[in-house]
Amino acid sequence: xxxxxxxxxxxxxxxxxxxxxxxxxxxxxxxxxxxxxxxxxxxxxxxxxxxxxxxxxxxxxxxxxxxxxxxxxxxxxxxxxxxxxxxxxxxxxxxxxxxxxxxx
Amino acid sequence: xxxxxxxxxxxxxxxxxxxxxxxxxxxxxxxxxxxxxxxxxxxxxxxxxxxxxxxxxxxxxxxxxxxxxxxxxxxxxxxxxxxxxxxxxxxxxxxxxxxxxxxxxxxxxxxxxxxxxxxxxxxxxxxxxxxxxxxxxxxxxxxxxxxxxxxxxxxxxxxxxxxxxxxxxxxxxxxxxxxxxxxxxxxxxxxxxxxxxxxxxxxxxxxxxxxxxxxxxxxxxxxxxxxxxxxxxxxxxxxxxxxxxxxxxxxxxxxxxxxxxxxxxxxxxxxxxxxxxxxxxxxxxxxxxxxxxxxxxxxxxxxxxxxxxxxxxxxxxxxxxxxxxxxxxxxxxxxxxxxxxxxxxxxxxxxxxxxxxxxxxxxxxxxxxxxxxxxxxxxxxxxxxxxxxxxxxxxxxxxxxxxxxxxxxxxxxxxxxxxxxxxxxxxxxxxxxxxxxxxxxxxxxxxxxxxxxxxxxxxxxxxxxxxxxxxxxxxxxxxxxxxxxxxxxxxxxxxxxxxxxxxxxxxxxxxxxxxxxxxxxxxxxxxxxxxxxxxxxxxxxxxxxxxxxxxxxxxxxxxxxxxxxxxxxxxxxxxxxxxxxxxxxxxxxxxxxxxxxxxxxxxxxxxxxxxxxxxxxxxxxxxxxxxxxxxxxxxxxxxxxxxxxxxxxxxxxxxxxxxxxxxxxxxxxxxxxxxxxxxxxxxxxxxxxxxxxxxxxxxxxxxxxxxxxxxxxxxxxxxxxxxxxxxxxxxxxxxxxxxxxxxxxxxxxxxxxxxxxxxxxxxxxxxxxxxxxxxxxxxxxxxxxxxxxxxxxxxxxxxxxxxxxxxxxxxxxxxxx
Ligand code: SRM
Ligand SMILES: Cc1cc2nc3c(=O)[nH]c(=O)nc-3n(C[C@H](O)[C@H](O)[C@H](O)COP(=O)(O)OP(=O)(O)OC[C@H]3O[C@@H](n4cnc5c(N)ncnc54)[C@H](O)[C@@H]3O)c2cc1C
Ligand code: SF4
Ligand code: FES
Numbered sequence: 001x002x003x004x005x006x007x008x009x010x011x012x013x014x015x016x017x018x019x020x021x022x023x024x025x026x027x028x029x030x031x032x033x034x035x036x037x038x039x040x041x042x043x044x045x046x047x048x049x050x051x052x053x054x055x056x057x058x059x060x061x062x063x064x065x066x067x068x069x070x071x072x073x074x075x076x077x078x079x080x081x082x083x084x085x086x087x088x089x090x091x092x093x094x095x096x097x098x099x100x101x102x103x104x
Numbered sequence: 105x106x107x108x109x110x111x112x113x114x115x116x117x118x119x120x121x122x123x124x125x126x127x128x129x130x131x132x133x134x135x136x137x138x139x140x141x142x143x144x145x146x147x148x149x150x151x152x153x154x155x156x157x158x159x160x161x162x163x164x165x166x167x168x169x170x171x172x173x174x175x176x177x178x179x180x181x182x183x184x185x186x187x188x189x190x191x192x193x194x195x196x197x198x199x200x201x202x203x204x205x206x207x208x209x210x211x212x213x214x215x216x217x218x219x220x221x222x223x224x225x226x227x228x229x230x231x232x233x234x235x236x237x238x239x240x241x242x243x244x245x246x247x248x249x250x251x252x253x254x255x256x257x258x259x260x261x262x263x264x265x266x267x268x269x270x271x272x273x274x275x276x277x278x279x280x281x282x283x284x285x286x287x288x289x290x291x292x293x294x295x296x297x298x299x300x301x302x303x304x305x306x307x308x309x310x311x312x313x314x315x316x317x318x319x320x321x322x323x324x325x326x327x328x329x330x331x332x333x334x335x336x337x338x339x340x341x342x343x344x345x346x347x348x349x350x351x352x353x354x355x356x357x358x359x360x361x362x363x364x365x366x367x368x369x370x371x372x373x374x375x376x377x378x379x380x381x382x383x384x385x386x387x388x389x390x391x392x393x394x395x396x397x398x399x400x401x402x403x404x405x406x407x408x409x410x411x412x413x414x415x416x417x418x419x420x421x422x423x424x425x426x427x428x429x430x431x432x433x434x435x436x437x438x439x440x441x442x443x444x445x446x447x448x449x450x451x452x453x454x455x456x457x458x459x460x461x462x463x464x465x466x467x468x469x470x471x472x473x474x475x476x477x478x479x480x481x482x483x484x485x486x487x488x489x490x491x492x493x494x495x496x497x498x499x500x501x502x503x504x505x506x507x508x509x510x511x512x513x514x515x516x517x518x519x520x521x522x523x524x525x526x527x528x529x530x531x532x533x534x535x536x537x538x539x540x541x542x543x544x545x546x547x548x549x550x551x552x553x554x555x556x557x558x559x560x561x562x563x564x565x566x567x568x569x570x571x572x573x574x575x576x577x578x579x580x581x582x583x584x585x586x587x588x589x590x591x592x593x594x595x596x597x598x599x600x601x602x603x604x605x606x607x608x609x610x611x612x613x614x615x616x617x618x619x620x621x622x623x624x625x626x627x628x629x630x631x632x633x634x635x636x637x638x639x640x641x642x643x644x645x646x647x648x649x650x651x652x653x654x655x656x657x658x659x660x661x662x663x664x665x666x667x668x669x670x671x672x673x674x675x676x677x678x679x680x681x682x683x684x685x686x687x688x689x690x691x692x693x694x695x696x697x698x699x700x701x702x703x704x705x706x707x708x709x710x711x712x713x714x715x716x717x718x719x720x721x722x723x724x725x726x727x728x729x730x731x732x733x734x735x736x737x738x739x740x741x742x743x744x745x746x747x748x749x750x751x752x753x754x755x756x757x758x759x760x761x762x763x764x765x766x767x768x769x770x771x772x773x774x775x776x777x778x779x780x781x782x783x784x785x786x787x788x789x790x791x792x793x794x795x796x797x798x799x800x801x802x803x804x805x806x807x808x809x810x811x812x813x814x815x816x817x818x819x820x821x822x823x824x825x826x827x828x829x830x831x832x833x834x835x836x837x838x839x840x841x842x843x844x845x846x847x848x849x850x851x852x853x854x855x856x857x858x859x860x861x862x863x864x865x866x867x868x869x870x871x872x873x874x875x876x877x878x879x880x881x882x883x884x885x886x887x888x889x890x891x892x893x894x895x896x897x898x899x900x901x902x903x904x905x906x907x908x909x910x911x912x913x914x915x916x917x918x919x920x921x
Binding site for chain 2: 005007008012013014015016017019020021022023024027030033034048049050051054055056057058059063065066068070081102
């Protein structure tokens, strides 16, 4: 059962940047890359919980602002040699609109 | 692999260190481009040839020195033919063929055939028991001989010969080293250090015959002895020939590739047949051949780049240094250590402690060095040499070593003597043992690789020197420290080259740079984007616009992020001065937002901690109301200007140091710089504002102002250099502006002034700022212009609070209840 919630439009997020959705389960970072792809991760780095939404976005990765771990925005995995994973949330685009599913 | 594969075919001849390194570099940047086939005469995967010496000495096993096992080839879909020697290349049809008749077609061919040991052309050279020292097979032969025989003769007193002799001695043999020259390792040592080396080795039990010319190797079925020109005869169960190597060019020559001493290649490692590349000991580049891995790895990098059709990066030759891997013997040698009539030697000799140090200087630059007994500063001299640093300013301190240049706490450590659990990297908690382990088990050679695998030295970098020393001790020889480091992994270009491009090609945006210079990652990375943003803004203050998404969060949010994701706010207190009104508004904000921490910072101002990002604009607005503005405590920019109370109150004060501090701060605040920049002004030489550890410091004296530059009190303490004395405040401000502008235009991003000055030499700063009046005025003028552009001197807090710009970043996209 999916439960898509509209959270905003692609234009609301800066290219190569992120915005935060405040949800009951904690902050969720919504990223936009150069190709206008949208990703959603729990806004918590697997290292020490740094806010990934404040990092630098490049390709399909975000570099955490705290200690520079690189996290894949696709699957939430830290790039080697680091280990760890941030929770991924499902997002989809309908035209310019971004939908988020908190259950998935 | 199917013949119809869309990929191009790359064939590599030689499964050694240079060939496989090139393949590794290629896989990093263009993993999908080629189907790769490797031919190797030896029956193994790829191993670390350097470490054969410790294997012979019984300190390591063959398993320890494997770099890439067969599984690695399989994992990377590389077809490996071991035990196959390529004997023919059909250049017309692009096919190679081995002695056993195996063939492979290529689109690109890489020759990495290494070298062959040179065997003296004397009678008896083919007898069993005459062994060279090049590969695993040779080591096996020596180890077998050591089990049955007693006497070994090693012909050749160079690096390889001495390492072989040391190993055989460790295996229980009586070893005599025979050398034709007057002293050992004459290509790396001068006479004095060569003699010291001989003495230490003799104390370990090694025997020597110098100035000895071998006539004949005696024996009927196998080696029994060696006969010399003067008639002497030495008994021998084995004879190790270590008299030199010759680039292995047989195959290349046979198929008509242009060869001299080695296979001749150009700066992109191509032979005269553009489909055929060559790397490693087999090549000759700009007249040079090499026998150490560091240059080969530099070649590998450039070659891979060209195979991948990126077409950037040139190999321009290497400067090399050597160490001997004999435990307990410290020697270091680099460059031209004999010099000529235009050179000067600085020599320190302490016979009782067995220490000898020689540095050869030409035109104020180090051109060579030999160190014996105390090699701690080898890496430093080598760096000064490679970077061509002008050493005239540090000449008198040079021989005392880097530790005496004001480095507190981090210098002077002898890593070899440290235990495995000594912490090397304080930021990431990495111990010596972990680093050593990673180097040996993962086959690492460079600082970059150690950073990648262990994180050591990847944060504040203050342990870089120690990590480099560990690399040296573990690898023995020179580890790969390229002369000019690329800006980051996205490019082969150095900081300087990128800046030059931005200037000459008139590039105005990050995408333009990335596109023009063919960056490997289309968005760049977290390390180059902030640097590019800075280079663009500082080069084209009028034309370029800031890119907030290429700034670290602190600079994007104009506040410092804290470990819990909240922010700190530190307003400016001009010259360390404040007012009751300002203090009241700080107190009000702290009350209103329940801020637990109000800290008097190390920079004479007040920091408020624990503010939520969405509250920042309102907090700023409240502070703005009493006149407080951003203190840029988060920026690569002017931070604080510390002052003492000066003439107005202090009984010793000679000038208005507080007033000077305020003027300096007003002149320079807001400007983006390569790194943070701190200033101070003290009212007299008692120097209560600590001006001599700041990037720019003023010490007032009765007759005027002493100007100091290049101080630092963080990771590595450095006292300033005295730039000059001036008489008026106007001059003082002009010098300050000019100095900052020179730093802004020429330092690498993330260079504080201290390391920058150490690299370019203080004389260079003096020439530009003090001696050349016109240059100084132009620099100061350019600084003035840039201060008026790009909202530099408009408070960023006002823009984001009262003016309401850029609000989205402070607000959530949506709140889901
Ligand atoms: C706030 C402050 C500590 C305090 O509460 O007193 C501070 C806090 C930080 N310092 Fe500092 N430094 C502070 C004064 C200093 C001083 C003292 C001074 O300025 O007189 C030094 C030594 C002087 C110098 O720089 O030469 C200092 C040398 C460093 C260094 C080492 C710099 C170096 O070149 O060696 C770093 C690391 C870096 O910049 O890469 C650093 C980095 C940091 C960072 C930015 C670490 C980080 O990346 O988060 C800290 C930010 C915490 C925050 O959010 O506020 N801090 N830091 C001080 C702010 C002063 C201000 O009013 O702006
Ligand atoms: C004992 C020892 C100690 C050393 N110590 C140091 C040191 O401390 N520091 C340092 O920097 N360097 C050191 N070196 C030198 C370093 O090992 C070499 O510079 C490096 O290995 C050369 O790499 P290469 O790829 O050019 O040649 P190699 O590693 O020799 O590889 C060439 C390979 O090609 C194969 N081959 C040749 N012709 C053919 C063909 N026709 N078909 C198929 N295969 C072929 C060879 O069998 C060989 O395996 C040392 C070398 C030795 C032997
Ligand atoms: S404020 Fe400075 S010294 Fe203190 S912990 Fe942070 S970086 Fe280290
Ligand atoms: S919290 Fe993200 S890298 Fe440490």
